[in-house]
Amino acid sequence: MKKALLYLLSLTLVSMLALAGCSSKKGGTDASPASPGASGSSAPASASANGTPAKLEFWTFNELHQKFFESMAKQWNAAHPDMPIELTATTFPYDDAHNKLLVALQSGKGAPDLADIEISKIGNYLKGDPQLVPLNDIVEPVKDNLVMSRLDNYAKDGKYYGIDYHVGAQVIYYNKEILDQAGVNPDSIVTWDDFEAAGKQVLDKTGKPMTTVETTDQWTFWPMVVQHGSDFLDKDGNVTLNDQANVEVLTYLQKLVKEKIAIAAPGGFHHSEEYYGFMNGGGAAAIWMPMWYMGRFTDYMPDLKGKIVIKPMPVFKQGEMRSSGMGGTGTVITNQSKNQELAKKFLEFAKVSKEGTIEIWKQLGFDPIRTDAWTDPAMSEPNKYTDYFGTGIFTFLDSLKSEIAPTNIKERTPAVSDVIKTKAMFQALNDLKDPKQVLDDAAAGIK
Amino acid sequence: MKWIYSQRLAPYVFVLPFVLSLAVFFAYPVLSTILMSFQEVLPGQTHFIGWTNYRDLWKDDSFYTALWNSTKYTFWTLVVLIPLPLVLAVFLNAKRMKWSSFFRSALFVPTLTSVVVAGIVFRLVFGSLDESVMNTFRHAFGAGTINWLGNRVTGMLVLVILATWRYVGINIVYFLSALQSIPGELYESAEIDGANTWQKFRRITLPLLKPVSIYVITISIYGGYAMFTESFILWSGNRSPNDIGLTMIGLLYRHGIEKNSLGLGSAIGIVLLAFTMVLNVIQLRLFGLFKKED
Numbered sequence: 001m002k003k004a005l006l007y008l009l010s011l012t013l014v015s016m017l018a019l020a021g022c023s024s025k026k027g028g029t030d031a032s033p034a035s036p037g038a039s040g041s042s043a044p045a046s047a048s049a050n051g052t053p054a055k056l057e058f059w060t061f062n063e064l065h066q067k068f069f070e071s072m073a074k075q076w077n078a079a080h081p082d083m084p085i086e087l088t089a090t091t092f093p094y095d096d097a098h099n100k101l102l103v104a105l106q107s108g109k110g111a112p113d114l115a116d117i118e119i120s121k122i123g124n125y126l127k128g129d130p131q132l133v134p135l136n137d138i139v140e141p142v143k144d145n146l147v148m149s150r151l152d153n154y155a156k157d158g159k160y161y162g163i164d165y166h167v168g169a170q171v172i173y174y175n176k177e178i179l180d181q182a183g184v185n186p187d188s189i190v191t192w193d194d195f196e197a198a199g200k201q202v203l204d205k206t207g208k209p210m211t212t213v214e215t216t217d218q219w220t221f222w223p224m225v226v227q228h229g230s231d232f233l234d235k236d237g238n239v240t241l242n243d244q245a246n247v248e249v250l251t252y253l254q255k256l257v258k259e260k261i262a263i264a265a266p267g268g269f270h271h272s273e274e275y276y277g278f279m280n281g282g283g284a285a286a287i288w289m290p291m292w293y294m295g296r297f298t299d300y301m302p303d304l305k306g307k308i309v310i311k312p313m314p315v316f317k318q319g320e321m322r323s324s325g326m327g328g329t330g331t332v333i334t335n336q337s338k339n340q341e342l343a344k345k346f347l348e349f350a351k352v353s354k355e356g357t358i359e360i361w362k363q364l365g366f367d368p369i370r371t372d373a374w375t376d377p378a379m380s381e382p383n384k385y386t387d388y389f390g391t392g393i394f395t396f397l398d399s400l401k402s403e404i405a406p407t408n409i410k411e412r413t414p415a416v417s418d419v420i421k422t423k424a425m426f427q428a429l430n431d432l433k434d435p436k437q438v439l440d441d442a443a444a445g446i447k
Numbered sequence: 448m449k450w451i452y453s454q455r456l457a458p459y460v461f462v463l464p465f466v467l468s469l470a471v472f473f474a475y476p477v478l479s480t481i482l483m484s485f486q487e488v489l490p491g492q493t494h495f496i497g498w499t500n501y502r503d504l505w506k507d508d509s510f511y512t513a514l515w516n517s518t519k520y521t522f523w524t525l526v527v528l529i530p531l532p533l534v535l536a537v538f539l540n541a542k543r544m545k546w547s548s549f550f551r552s553a554l555f556v557p558t559l560t561s562v563v564v565a566g567i568v569f570r571l572v573f574g575s576l577d578e579s580v581m582n583t584f585r586h587a588f589g590a591g592t593i594n595w596l597g598n599r600v601t602g603m604l605v606l607v608i609l610a611t612w613r614y615v616g617i618n619i620v621y622f623l624s625a626l627q628s629i630p631g632e633l634y635e636s637a638e639i640d641g642a643n644t645w646q647k648f649r650r651i652t653l654p655l656l657k658p659v660s661i662y663v664i665t666i667s668i669y670g671g672y673a674m675f676t677e678s679f680i681l682w683s684g685n686r687s688p689n690d691i692g693l694t695m696i697g698l699l700y701r702h703g704i705e706k707n708s709l710g711l712g713s714a715i716g717i718v719l720l721a722f723t724m725v726l727n728v729i730q731l732r733l734f735g736l737f738k739k740e741d
Contacts, residue, residue: 095684099704106490106709124707128489215597216686266576268597272683274574414706418686426688430597445508 053077053086054339056346057112060089061097064295065116065165065329068363072350075359085346094118105131105334113337114347117162119153119328120218123411126156133333133340134159138348145372146352147325149406154330162330163351166366168290169397169404170223170313170324173297177307178285181206186311192252195286195314199261202285209263211286212275213253215430216268218420219289219326224249226324226405228316232420237410239446241424242439248316250428250435257429264430276300288313290326291367291397298365298388305388312400324405367397374398415446477720484713500714510715512690513698514722516603520694521671523607524614528667529660531611532618537652539619540626551623555616565613566680570596573605573681596682602691609677614670618663625659626652661734665727672723675700695719 056073060066066089073087090112092100098121104111105125117125125132139151139160147167154162174186182205184198199210214220225231230245240246256262263284267274270289279287280301287293297308312322331351333343350356357368358378365385373379379394380386386393424442427433487496504510535554539547557565572580573595582592595601633651642650675696679685685697685705693701695715703712 102704102707106488108490124705127707129491131490216682216688264575264594267574267683268688269683273571274576274579278576418701418705421684421686422688422690422693426597430594430688 053084054342055086055088056114056337056339056343058087058089058114058116059097059101059112060091060116060329061094061118062116062329063091064364066091068360069114069350071363072356072359073346076346076349079349083342085342098124101125101334104336108336111334111336113339113343114331114333116329116331117154119164119330119409120413120417122154122162122330122409123413125332126154126161127411130156130159130161131335132161133335133337133344134161135163135333135344135347136160138344138352139163142352142370145354145370147369147371147404149404150325150328150369153328153407153409154332162332163347164328164330164369165351165360165364166292166328167369167404168292168326168328169367169400170227170288170290170326171310172286172288172313173293174286174309174311175282175284175304175307176309178202178206178208178282182285184285186309189311189314191318192314192316196256196259196261199256199285200259203259203261206285208282209284210261211256211288212265212270212279212284213257213262213425213429214269215264215426216421217270217425218417219270220265221249221253221420221425222407223288223290223313223324223326224253226326226407227313227321229320231408232416233408233410233412235408237408237412239412239416239443241416241420241446242436242443246439247436250424250439252316254428254432254435258432268426271296280304292327292365294365294385294389298384306390308389310389310393310396312403321403321405323400323403325407361394367394371401374401412446419445480713480716483710484717486710486713488709488713489707496710500711501718503711504714504718509690509693509698509701513693513695516691516693517672517674517695519603520606520610520674521668523603524610524671525664525667527607527611528614528618529663532615533622533656533660535615536619536622536626537648540623551619554619557613558616560613562613562676563680565609566677569605569609570681570683573601596692597688599689599691602687605681606674606677606692609681610674621659621663622656625656629655657734661731661736664730664734668727668730669723672696672719 058066058069060069069087069089073085077084091097097115098117101111101115101117102124108131111131136159139146150164150167151160151162154160154164176186179186179198179202182198182202184201189195189198195210202208202210222232225246228245228249230240230243232239232241232246234240253262257264265275266272266278266283269275270287270293276296278284280303282304289296297304313324315322331347333340333347337343348356351360352370354370354373354376357370357373358376360366360368361373361379362381362383365383368374374394375398380391382391419442423445424438428435428438484500485495485497486493487499538544539551539554541547544550574580574582575592575594575597576582577586577592579595581595585591585593593601595605629652633655634647637647637651672695674694678687678692678694678697679700681687682692685693685701687693696719699712699715699719702715703709
């Protein structure tokens with residue numbers, strides 16, 4: 001009896017030890033190439049040397065990004081027959097993509113070679129020792145041509161870990177049809193006071209709200225705060241969410257809601273199915289979102305084709321910036337990749353080179369981070385975005401080039417964004433609580 | 448090699464696969480979670496921080512919100528999802544019931560749907576626009592449009608309705624199987640003694656359903672506190688306004704994954720485990736499961 005128990009115990013212990021052995025490797029040995037069989041489908045290392053394609057795996061949460069990378073892989077293979085690649089790209093839902101990657105990096109196993117990380121999540125991946133490959137050697141040679149504030153978001157201790165797709169210039173989209181009915185000229189809206197007055201006119205003449213505000217997301221509030229000279233976090237990562245500028249902006253937004261010039265976005269935020277339907281049916285006259293929101297218009301609001309005009313954001317005082325760099329997604333290379341050098345070269349080809357960034361505009365409709373591409377003639381060629389919004393999008397953007405306020409993305413960004421999404425916006429814009437109080441409470445809740 | 452044929456050893460060999468899988472997939476993760484709940488878990492920089500995670504949790508308002516939400520949800524699902532399926536099962540089991548097998552499958556079908564699909568449909572049905580199904584329904588009674596998912600009371604209502612729609616079928620199956628195992632002779636002899644339908648239900652059916660009811664209550668308590676997907680899908684992410692749909696698992700997910708502090712996430716998991724265990728032990732004691740059969 002005793003003996004039997006002993007056998008049992010020792011067997012259990014052995015199995016536990018074996019498992020514990022697996023977990024203790026976490027983090028420590030990741031600097032060297034991942035152990036055999038780690039990332040499932042990967043090919044033997046440095047397969048590219050002899051002409052057989054090297055396998056690269058890419059994870060994203062946006063199908064359009066997947067298509068972009070697949071087409072760039074084709075172009076790469078045409079341009080580099082000596083080192084072909086075979087790209088396997090996968091699109092996951094937003095949360096899954098980030099969680100899977102986080103767990104894979106945390107456990108030291110199963111991560112892809114390349115992955116997309118959305119800006120409000122990057123803080124999670126920069127905690128501790130980043131399990132990503134520094135990209136300084138592809139960034140630094142062309143520093144002067146890049147909007148570096150966009151790369152700083154993905155940097156830690158002077159090392160750049162991610163390449164963004166776009167600048168994410170904040171703009172305002174007006175529904176020309178509704179404004180015409182109300183007799184409002186969008187070019188005459190310069191300040192937020194003008195915007196409010198125009199909003200009253202629209203409401204009186206058409207009975208429609210001027211705009212919608214997000215109550216469970218941050219894209220209404222954040223750009224206004226940044227353009228008003230503040231941010232949620234300062235350069236050192238301290239919380240500034242309840243400073244004067246933040247309170248002024250939120251008070252203004254609340255005023256719009258109280259006057260019924262603005263309504264809470266149906267579905268709570270500007271990416272809900274309800275919202276697309278509402279706007280597509282001419283629900284409101286204006287919406288401010290970054291340039292990358294163009295794709296949502298073309299894909300989800302087809303009825304507004306030709307009716308939308310893009311303008312710079314109104315300002316609180318003359319002289320304030322009329323745009324800001326909002327949102328973004330960085331492509332990173334994980335330290336579990338067996339073909340890190342090749343992955344780096346491919347990433348440079350796809351997202352840093354001038355040709356690559358022009359493709360980003362052509363295929364994705366994003367304002368690329370490389371400014372010398374903006375003036376390239378290729379940028380004014382017709383595509384589905386020029387069909388929808390008219391030509392001259394980039395001449396417009398070029399005029400805003402020096403007025404794009406940067407944001408501070410820090411380790412606390414996920415925490416701030418969480419409190420904005422779940423509490424602050426809803427309390428101020430739906431429950432109509434005192435903005436100062438709401439922001440004080442929110443700031444106190446961030447650790 | 449004699450020990451291979453040992454009769455004493457044999458049972459242990461036979462249970463070994465179970466013990467091993469329990470050790471690998473349950474004991475190890477639990478132990479590891481307990482360990483992690485005392486750590487700050489970061490790639491390459493994991494270290495022990497004592498009780499800090501638990502202290503942070505203690506001071507965190509959203510912890511109490513989440514616990515309260517989960518408790519309310521569990522309470523309401525128990526209130527609805529025990530009596531309703533029981534009564535429905537009794538009807539479905541009755542000989543006089545017409546189309547009984549049709550209703551059985553009709554009530555069971557929602558269980559087979561994916562929570563994600565069901566959640567999205569419910570989100571649109573309970574949308575905030577005038578045109579959403581439930582608001583049109585309200586208009587028919589002269590009531591105005593409301594933002595169903597923006598308010599603490601209606602938000603919880605939608606969660607409970609979704610749970611009822613989805614889980615009533617599975618509980619009916621539990622109760623039905625129990626009902627069918629009640630010997631018919633009991634009812635016959637009761638009839639001979641002159642018992643009416645209500646008396647038969649009260650004196651025979653209910654007492655004999657007790658074991659299965661205790662089982663259903665126990666898994667419902669675990670299920671209620673483990674609810675996450677429904678809330679996650681209804682509010683298209685872990686971001687219900689004012690945290691009205693934040694559950695314990697939602698909080699675990701928020702800290703452990705969304706904010707990448709797995710240590711704190713582990714602490715939440717341990718607290719949740721302890722909480723549901725205590726609750727179920729109390730419940731089982733109340734229903735007398737630990738008492739010796741007489």
